[in-house]
Amino acid sequence: MSNLSNKPLPTTQHAVLIREFGEPDVMNYQDDVAIPELSDDQVLVKVAYAGINPVDYKTRQGKGWGAENIRKNKFDHDKPAILGFDMAGVVVKSNNDQFTVDEKVAALTFDGGCYAEYVAVDATLLAKVPESITLEQAGALPCVGQTALQFVEFADIKKGEHVVMNAPAGGVGHLLIQLLMDKVNQDDIKITVICSPEKYAKLDDLIDKSRLAGWVDYTKEDAFPDLQADVLLDLVGGDAGVRALDVLKSGGRVNVLPTIWVDKLKEAGSQKDLNVAGYKAQRSGQDMARVLQQVATGKLKLHIQQTYPLSEIVAAHTELQKGDTFGKIVLKAS
Numbered sequence: 001m002s003n004l005s006n007k008p009l010p011t012t013q014h015a016v017l018i019r020e021f022g023e024p025d026v027m028n029y030q031d032d033v034a035i036p037e038l039s040d041d042q043v044l045v046k047v048a049y050a051g052i053n054p055v056d057y058k059t060r061q062g063k064g065w066g067a068e069n070i071r072k073n074k075f076d077h078d079k080p081a082i083l084g085f086d087m088a089g090v091v092v093k094s095n096n097d098q099f100t101v102d103e104k105v106a107a108l109t110f111d112g113g114c115y116a117e118y119v120a121v122d123a124t125l126l127a128k129v130p131e132s133i134t135l136e137q138a139g140a141l142p143c144v145g146q147t148a149l150q151f152v153e154f155a156d157i158k159k160g161e162h163v164v165m166n167a168p169a170g171g172v173g174h175l176l177i178q179l180l181m182d183k184v185n186q187d188d189i190k191i192t193v194i195c196s197p198e199k200y201a202k203l204d205d206l207i208d209k210s211r212l213a214g215w216v217d218y219t220k221e222d223a224f225p226d227l228q229a230d231v232l233l234d235l236v237g238g239d240a241g242v243r244a245l246d247v248l249k250s251g252g253r254v255n256v257l258p259t260i261w262v263d264k265l266k267e268a269g270s271q272k273d274l275n276v277a278g279y280k281a282q283r284s285g286q287d288m289a290r291v292l293q294q295v296a297t298g299k300l301k302l303h304i305q306q307t308y309p310l311s312e313i314v315a316a317h318t319e320l321q322k323g324d325t326f327g328k329i330v331l332k333a334s
Contacts, residue, residue: 009044009092011035015116016313017080018070021062024317027083027115029310036113036120043123044093045105047333049139050114050310051086053171055258057321059083059112064260065280066112084114086142088135089333096123104129106292108142108283115313117333127288130296137295140304140328145291147257147281148175152183154279155233155255159187162213164247165233166194166240169202169326172257173235175291178300180233181207192227194218194244202326206301216247237261242268255279303327310334 015033018026038044059066060083074081088106091099099105107125129138151172157163163180167173183189190213193200200215216224224246232248234241234256241261245254250272254265259278266276294300307330308316320329 009035009118013117014310015082016084016310017082018060019080020075021060021067024057024060024314024321026060027313027317029313033082033116035118038093038095038120041096041123042120043091043096043099043105043126044118044120045087045089045107045126046092047087047089047114047117047119047139048135049088049307050084050331050333051140051143051171052316052320052329052331053085053143054320055085055143056083057317058258060317064258066110069110070112082113082116084112084116084119084331085109086139087114087119087333088129088138088141089119090135092118094123098123099126099128104135104138106138106142106288107285108146108281108288110283115310115331117310123285125283125285125288127285127292130292132296133292136304136307136330136332137302138292140302140330141291141295142288143281144171144175144328145295145300145302146284146287147172147279148179149287149291150281151176151233151255151257151279152179154277155231155253157183157187157189157231160189161230162190162192162227163231163233164192164194164216164227164229164244165235166218166244167235168193168195169199169206170235171325171328174206174303174327175300176233176235177203178206181211184211192216192229192247194224194247199326205303218243231255234261234265238264241265245269245272245274248272248274251275253277305329307332 070081113119168177192214194216227247228249254276262278
């Protein structure tokens, strides 16, 4: 059943299109882009804010599953693509009974399309935004929030284990560190963070640092200490991930985002017989609702570093790619 409000919807919109992979300037902000058609059980959302994540610029560069999908579904058919996997906004049309016009919603969608004024989203991926949360917060949350929640569950940390994590102030990291601190209280686990002095100072905004087991400053030249840790939660991968393997005991576990680094870390850790597993977030309206609720109740603090208008997408990607963000960068769509 279709819920149409009285005012007719426009037929075109502003959106950010890419026609090839490459540097930030392959992204073009333009008008006269068609508004997406709704399939069964989809909801058309007028985007208020879209989050940007490292997966966005990796996709734009032509790397990983996001780029594969674009190649197959768009570029091979001579069609442009719209990036962006998470957003919050207002329902303007619905082919699903659970969501009605004017409701505020948020979602993580792997189909892209969120760097736009309107996006069509499968109803199963959507969650309603609680009153106490702004659409800006909700737009920053889908990818990092669902990833952090699921990653903690995936890591399956046991009572008393020593966990080391890097990038505790980034998009996923700044939520993950808060979820882990709950486990310090409940399950008596130990947490050591790997980060720069600047980021370590910023953690005061998020957690009680006196509860940490330790801090490793990666900006120093020294080798990392052999902490005989049980688990490494690696949110960086690459050479930084390899360097961090020194903190683990033999037979320790490594959980890495994104999955592209699994083989490199396996090879680097082969002497230590490490158990390396990659993780990619699963999109879920239920997990979206769970993480919105945790922000609504104050259990999780979300930090937004900066908001750019959608038209300044090139600047936003350039900033994110420096890898220096505290919390999240968001785009304002309209």
